[in-house]
Amino acid sequence: MDVVIVGAGIVGAASALALARAGCRVTVVEERFPGGGATAAGMGHVVVIDDSPAQIALTSRGRALWESLAPHLPAAAEYRRPGTAWVAADDDELAEAAAKAERLAAAGVAARLVGPAELARFEPALRPGLAGALVVPDDAVVYPPPVAAWMVAEAIDAGARLRRGVAATAVEPGGVLRLTDGGRIEADAVVVATGAAAARLVPGVPIRPRKGHLVITDRAPGLIRHQIVELGYVKRAHDVGTDSVAFNVQPRATGQVLVGSSRQIDVTAPAVEPKLLETMLARCFDYLPRLATVPAIRAWTGLRAATPDGLPLVGPWPAIAGLWLATGHEGLGITTAPATAEGLVAGLLGRDAVVDPAPWLPARFLAVPVEAAR
Amino acid sequence: MNGPADTARSHRDTVTLVVDGVSVAAVRGQSVAAALLSRGGATAWHVRTSVTGAPRGPLCGMGVCFECRATVDGRELVRTCQETVRDGMRVDTAAPAAAPRACPAIPAVPRHGSCDVLVVGAGPAGIAAASAAATAGADVIVIDDNPAPGGQIWRGGAARPEGGARFFPGTAVVTVTPSGAIQLQDAVGTRQVVARRIVLATGARERFVPFPGWTLPGVVGAGGLQALVKQGLDVAGRRVVVAGSGPLLLAVADVAARSGARLEAIAEQADRVRLAGFAAWLVAEPAKLVQAVGLARTTAAVYRLATFPVAVRAAADGLVVTLRSGRPGRERDRDVACDILACGFGLVPNTDVARAFGCAIGADGVVVDERQRTTRPDVLAAGECTGIGGVDKSLVEGRVAGLVAAGAGATAAPLLAEVRRARQFAARLLDTFALDPRLRTLASAETVVCRCEDVVAERLRGFTGWREAKLLSRVGMGPCQGRVCGTATAVTCGFAPDDVRPPLVPVPTGALADAVSP
Ligand SMILES: Cc1cc2nc3c(=O)[nH]c(=O)nc-3n(C[C@H](O)[C@H](O)[C@H](O)COP(=O)(O)OP(=O)(O)OC[C@H]3O[C@@H](n4cnc5c(N)ncnc54)[C@H](O)[C@@H]3O)c2cc1C
Ligand SMILES: Cc1cc2nc3c(=O)[nH]c(=O)nc-3n(C[C@H](O)[C@H](O)[C@H](O)COP(=O)(O)OP(=O)(O)OC[C@H]3O[C@@H](n4cnc5c(N)ncnc54)[C@H](O)[C@@H]3O)c2cc1C
Ligand code: FES
Numbered sequence: 107m108d109v110v111i112v113g114a115g116i117v118g119a120a121s122a123l124a125l126a127r128a129g130c131r132v133t134v135v136e137e138r139f140p141g142g143g144a145t146a147a148g149m150g151h152v153v154v155i156d157d158s159p160a161q162i163a164l165t166s167r168g169r170a171l172w173e174s175l176a177p178h179l180p181a182a183a184e185y186r187r188p189g190t191a192w193v194a195a196d197d198d199e200l201a202e203a204a205a206k207a208e209r210l211a212a213a214g215v216a217a218r219l220v221g222p223a224e225l226a227r228f229e230p231a232l233r234p235g236l237a238g239a240l241v242v243p244d245d246a247v248v249y250p251p252p253v254a255a256w257m258v259a260e261a262i263d264a265g266a267r268l269r270r271g272v273a274a275t276a277v278e279p280g281g282v283l284r285l286t287d288g289g290r291i292e293a294d295a296v297v298v299a300t301g302a303a304a305a306r307l308v309p310g311v312p313i314r315p316r317k318g319h320l321v322i323t324d325r326a327p328g329l330i331r332h333q334i335v336e337l338g339y340v341k342r343a344h345d346v347g348t349d350s351v352a353f354n355v356q357p358r359a360t361g362q363v364l365v366g367s368s369r370q371i372d373v374t375a376p377a378v379e380p381k382l383l384e385t386m387l388a389r390c391f392d393y394l395p396r397l398a399t400v401p402a403i404r405a406w407t408g409l410r411a412a413t414p415d416g417l418p419l420v421g422p423w424p425a426i427a428g429l430w431l432a433t434g435h436e437g438l439g440i441t442t443a444p445a446t447a448e449g450l451v452a453g454l455l456g457r458d459a460v461v462d463p464a465p466w467l468p469a470r471f472l473a474v475p476v477e478a479a480r
Numbered sequence: 481m482n483g484p485a486d487t488a489r490s491h492r493d494t495v496t497l498v499v500d501g502v503s504v505a506a507v508r509g510q511s512v513a514a515a516l517l518s519r520g521g522a523t524a525w526h527v528r529t530s531v532t533g534a535p536r537g538p539l540c541g542m543g544v545c546f547e548c549r550a551t552v553d554g555r556e557l558v559r560t561c562q563e564t565v566r567d568g569m570r571v572d573t574a575a576p577a578a579a580p581r582a583c584p585a586i587p588a589v590p591r592h593g594s595c596d597v598l599v600v601g602a603g604p605a606g607i608a609a610a611s612a613a614a615t616a617g618a619d620v621i622v623i624d625d626n627p628a629p630g631g632q633i634w635r636g637g638a639a640r641p642e643g644g645a646r647f648f649p650g651t652a653v654v655t656v657t658p659s660g661a662i663q664l665q666d667a668v669g670t671r672q673v674v675a676r677r678i679v680l681a682t683g684a685r686e687r688f689v690p691f692p693g694w695t696l697p698g699v700v701g702a703g704g705l706q707a708l709v710k711q712g713l714d715v716a717g718r719r720v721v722v723a724g725s726g727p728l729l730l731a732v733a734d735v736a737a738r739s740g741a742r743l744e745a746i747a748e749q750a751d752r753v754r755l756a757g758f759a760a761w762l763v764a765e766p767a768k769l770v771q772a773v774g775l776a777r778t779t780a781a782v783y784r785l786a787t788f789p790v791a792v793r794a795a796a797d798g799l800v801v802t803l804r805s806g807r808p809g810r811e812r813d814r815d816v817a818c819d820i821l822a823c824g825f826g827l828v829p830n831t832d833v834a835r836a837f838g839c840a841i842g843a844d845g846v847v848v849d850e851r852q853r854t855t856r857p858d859v860l861a862a863g864e865c866t867g868i869g870g871v872d873k874s875l876v877e878g879r880v881a882g883l884v885a886a887g888a889g890a891t892a893a894p895l896l897a898e899v900r901r902a903r904q905f906a907a908r909l910l911d912t913f914a915l916d917p918r919l920r921t922l923a924s925a926e927t928v929v930c931r932c933e934d935v936v937a938e939r940l941r942g943f944t945g946w947r948e949a950k951l952l953s954r955v956g957m958g959p960c961q962g963r964v965c966g967t968a969t970a971v972t973c974g975f976a977p978d979d980v981r982p983p984l985v986p987v988p989t990g991a992l993a994d995a996v997s998p
Contacts, residue, residue: 139944141952146951251952321989321992378982380657380663383992391990391993398993399989401959402986403961403983404983405983406981
């Protein structure tokens with residue numbers, strides 16, 4: 107089978123590798139270079155999210171696939187498993203943590219509630235007075251750009267072709283891709299994996315950009331040990347319409363701390379916004395006061411590809427024959443890229459799926475007008 | 481020039497620092513870096529340990545490279561070359577310890593201000609601009625990252641902005657807000673200034689070309705050595721080799737010689753043919769000729785053309801540098817022993833603040849018209865940041881920029897011919913000291929190119945651009961933010977940073993949250 111993949115972010119790269127290894131003749135079209143889009147802007151937290159059964163299935167499969175990839179990854183991928191500490195500010199949030207623990211347990215995901223004293227021992231830099239945390243020990247952290255580059259290189263070893271420096275301009279029915287250099291590629295299937303830019307290539311796809319800010323600090327080894335996230339994070343991430351910030355910090359393999367996070371819908375200007383940064387950092391200092399004295403090296407932004415229901419779009423787009431989508435991963439595309447790739451292989455080659463693909467099928471948005479789905 | 485070095489020799493006024501728990505005597509007015517290096521002993525130049533465990537010492541002497549960094553009185557990532565010694569100051573050279581850390585200082589209440597003209601940089605161009613604008617009646621604020629005004633050439637000298645301009649030393653630009661306000665950072669905290677006009681006079685930094693051994697402590701920038709001597713580094717009796725390119729080498733050698741150093745060699749990579757053309761040009765510029773000849777007397781004996789360093793290694797009592805002379809195919813190598821190798825391959829304009837404002841940047845620096853206006857209506861630029869041309873260009877461009885910024889542009893008209901001449905000289909400079917292509921391949925596979933992240937040359941092969949290289953190799957991800965390695969990759973790889981992101985210099989994370997106007 108001939109497959110052309112547009113975009114070599116983590117999603118396109120993982121898909122190229124999986125499809126090439128499954129015996130497809132793969133061509134990857136990347137306008138810049140592999141791993142330079144949202145994949146380079148995000149946090150790389152490989153995390154199980156339990157806000158819906160579909161999400162838990164997808165993220166836990168993604169996490170498991172990362173774990174089996176780990177021994178093969180280049181050192182630059184900095185893959186490690188510091189685990190996640192979902193911190194509860196008060197007793198209400200602690201109750202929410204307990205409910206979360208149950209949902210995770212039901213899905214076979216290890217998690218453990220810790221009280222304030224144990225939390226203070228685990229994460230001594232957190233402010234006193236927190237109610238406790240839910241620790242998910244098997245969540246991981248990765249630095250995605252070299253992974254995308256490595257996946258593309260491995261795909262090429264397996265017979266794939268990379269066309270970089272050229273962009274796709276249109277997808278036509280019957281598996282035809284038009285390129286900026288005037289060329290066209292024909293294939294049995296065109297997979298659009300262009301992240302937040304998907305709607306540019308496929309009009310009508312219900313993807314909206316959702317901007318996020320991040321800050322990286324100088325090396326501060328030992329300041330934090332887990333990826334620490336406030337429990338309110340998922341709730342706020344869900345509320346697509348409003349701008350939000352959440353305390354979300356990550357220990358990098360270098361000893362640096364990666365600090366997030368913010369969400370703004372339909373904002374595409376890449377500039378760092380001081381006002382938003384201030385709100386985001388104030389939230390972080392509230393939990394981790396010592397962060398304020400650690401030098402900040404850089405701040406930047408990136409675009410997530412948000413869908414109306416928070417689940418990705420993976421599968422055929424019935425409006426155009428031969429067109430498949432692999433986008434809409436919002437803030438979880440690193441986690442779920444390997445599971446996405448696995449699902450694409452199953453779908454394209456008619457194999458049995460490991461995770462039920464129904465909740466991600468793009469067709470779910472063709473039954474209702476796109477506007478209503480927002 | 482009456483720099484702190486003179487004070488140093490008088491031993492009049494000493495202070496005591498506590499360096500890694502040990503008392504160290506220093507001279508009032510000295511920079512912390514100069515005090516550290518003046519401790520004596522074989523390891524005095526080992527100021528920090530790199531991320532892969534290699535010893536490092538100051539390189540640039542002017543706040544760019546972060547190789548002199550230490551924790552000072554609990555403030556992390558302080559550039560000791562930009563910090564003046566104070567009695568009882570605590571300096572810790574080890575990387576900051578693990579958590580839990582000392583409790584954070586209570587963030588300073590942001591200080592805000594406004595003015596007619598904000599001048600960034602207090603070198604000759606900035607001082608000229610501020611003085612001209614203030615004298616023309618404008619309310620002027622001048623800031624500089626350095627602890628004192630004067631820029632590179634008048635560092636430690638007596639020049640001050642005149643006409644009532646306010647001067648904030650030790651103050652760096654952190655970011656430009658979307659509304660055009662400028663966020664500044666000093667040792668106390670955040671300051672935000674709203675100005676009707678901005679004059680960028682951010683000068684230049686040195687270009688470093690990586691070659692095997694260039695990261696050893698004791699290998700320092702050429703201008704870097706000059707700056708450190710002006711900051712009070714004692715070089716009396718030290719064996720110095722100056723290498724690289726450009727008229728700066730002679731000025732550096734001169735300062736070193738007059739401070740009692742023993743000049744072992746001055747290696748200029750440009751050859752006789754190029755320099756001959758330049759000398760002819762200097763004859764037409766009498767002031768510059770006098771300057772050149774005056775320097776030559778003390779230094780001519782050891783000045784070698786078409787000569788460049790190819791490697792330096794540590795020896796029992798200092799460094800041994802291998803200097804290569806001669807045309808391709810007829811090269812001769814010679815080893816020279818020294819204590820200090822001062823190396824700089826020309827200057828590169830500092831354009832990052834201009835970039836943060838969205839001003840256009842050309843091949844030579846910030847793009848300006850004949851009245852120093854950038855492509856952004858409220859921002860002007862003057863001096864080395866618009867193109868390397870020496871102090872005369874900086875002075876006249878600064879005056880013009882100051883007058884235009886103060887709304888007195890009409891009075892600048894008589895200066896415009898001089899501006900044109902100065903810019904012609906600048907073009908000539910670039911051409912004369914163009915880098916020999918052999919310098920591009922001096923780095924071996926394992927030569928460190930990015931000193932912050934210890935990225936070696938081998939890791940930088942195969943990339944098509946800076947951003948890809950940065951994301952995949954970590955080049956430019958450290959505190960210098962690509963200011964050193966980015967000019968190096970421009971020479972060795974053909975790509976360089978082309979964007980800026982806040983903060984323009986690393987600041988405490990807390991300071992980033994102070995960015996919003998009240
Ligand atoms: C601030 C932030 C934090 C995040 N944190 C996390 C996290 O902790 N964990 C997690 O799992 N996820 C996280 N994410 C989400 C994750 O980064 C993304 O979901 C993921 O990177 C998406 O990958 P992608 O391959 O779909 O898109 P991208 O990485 O954006 O790749 C798309 C590629 O397509 C190319 N392209 C676009 N248009 C064309 C065209 N017309 N022709 C050819 N090529 C084209 C682009 O150049 C790009 O390389 C975060 C995202 C952000 C913004
Ligand atoms: C290291 C070095 C040594 C030199 N030595 C000599 C010499 O001996 N003789 C000679 O004729 N010429 C010398 N030059 C050339 C010299 O730069 C010019 O002759 C002249 O000093 C240029 O003046 P300027 O005002 O344009 O820039 P500079 O003198 O470079 O002044 C720029 C000022 O801006 C400040 N600055 C830059 N960015 C920021 C920021 N973001 N925030 C706050 N402040 C900022 C810097 O700290 C600096 O003080 C040297 C240049 C360098 C780089
Ligand atoms: S030597 Fe101090 S910053 Fe370079």
